[in-house]
Amino acid sequence: MDHRPGLDPSVAEVRRAVRAALARIDGSVVVALSGGPDSLALAAATAFEAPRAGIRAQAVVIDHGLQDGSDAVAAAAAQKARALGLEARVVAVEVGSADGPEADARTARYAGLSRAAAEAGARAVLLGHTLDDQAESVLLGLARGAGATSLAGMAPERQDATGPLWLRPLLAVRRATTVAACAAEGLDPWTDPHNTDPAYTRVRVRERVLPVLEAELGPGVAEALARTAEQLREDAAAFQDMIDETIEDIVEHAEAGISVSVAALAANPAALRNRIVRYVVESEFGVSLTRTQTLEVARLATDWRGQGPIDLPGCVARRVGGRIEVVARAAS
Incomplete structure (x- = not known):
């Protein structure tokens, strides 16, 4: 001092x-x-x-x-x-x-x-x-x-x-x-x-x-407001650790993209599930999903009623059997 x-x-x-x-x-x-x-x-x-x-x-x-x-x-x-x-x-x-x-x-x-x-x-x-x-x-x-x-x-x-x-x-x-x-x-x-x-x-x-x-x-x-930011950064770091631990078991490479296990994604709490969706898409395609887009992709796992592919920036999310595939738009 x-x-x-x-x-x-x-x-x-x-x-x-x-x-x-x-x-x-x-x-x-x-x-x-x-x-x-x-x-x-x-x-x-x-x-x-x-x-x-x-x-x-x-x-x-x-x-x-x-x-x-x-x-x-x-x-x-x-x-x-x-x-x-x-x-x-x-x-x-x-x-x-x-x-x-x-x-x-x-x-x-x-x-x-x-x-x-x-x-x-x-x-x-x-x-x-x-x-x-x-x-x-x-x-x-x-x-x-x-x-x-x-x-x-x-x-x-x-x-x-x-x-x-x-x-x-x-x-x-x-x-x-x-x-x-x-x-x-x-x-x-x-x-x-x-x-x-x-x-x-x-x-x-x-x-x-x-x-x-x-x-x-x-x-x-x-x-x-600054204290709130600090607390949320701590929460974000904890969530990221959970994502890193989870993602190896539920994510696989797909042709022209990546795929996520439906059962494993649905089994996670909503906060973690939505973060996994956003993280996977951003990591693979470099785009940030809106809240609405994130929830629509997550519904392919949690509320599947035969809905078709979901258009996202530069890519498409679709359900194929027991997996959700996120692939480049051209490949879809």
Whole structure:
């Protein structure tokens, strides 16, 4: 714990969070830096803590090219990182147009950070998401009705099959704390105009929905939402362990797809059965089923009345004897 006289409590809190994350890392780390208060406070804490942990740190600024002058904004953020004592570079990315501006920018950003980490030989990337970001994610998931997996929000730690370890050291830190930490250290964060643009759903949640909830329900709503996410991640991890144990016995490869035992699927509780259906389809075909689609596939096992094949994104589910086959649409 930091006990140095005069150390601002907000700076101490951010440093403690970063120190705990760096304890999970060997070698080197990349800090994702936008120049905003969250990522700038993260970069400052990393610049302080990484040398003490024997870790080499590099700040990476992603230039999405979505705003006029974005290159100058990125260059300024990189310069602030260098002033803190970090190595820094700017990575320009091309944002696609497949899933909407927010999702497409996020996809491009993570791809750019992953490449930068590989080029730097870094095993981990630190992201600046705060407790407030987590609360917003839970509310957005609730609005989509996407179930417990979505409500679980962002994981503090995630390892891709390939690529770096993604760490979010500040998920228990409020956004106000990062703003205060920047002020205490004399740092001048950049304000992204997208973060105040009500055209974005997340901005409306941040600027309108959460303040109303806090006003009407009392303080602590954001913390409660973050606690809910943590509990649901624990539940999701337990369910995944059950799925991993069950799936080897009930799933087989089928021509152009995969098949699941009807009897075994029907014997499982609904919560586990539905998760198995979603997991099997996503693993084999890379698509996420809606609640309605999941229940229709499960009914092939639990309420079989001779119904025909069920059309799903990119594939078809059908009952063949004692098994449910999920196969590519062309093969069906």
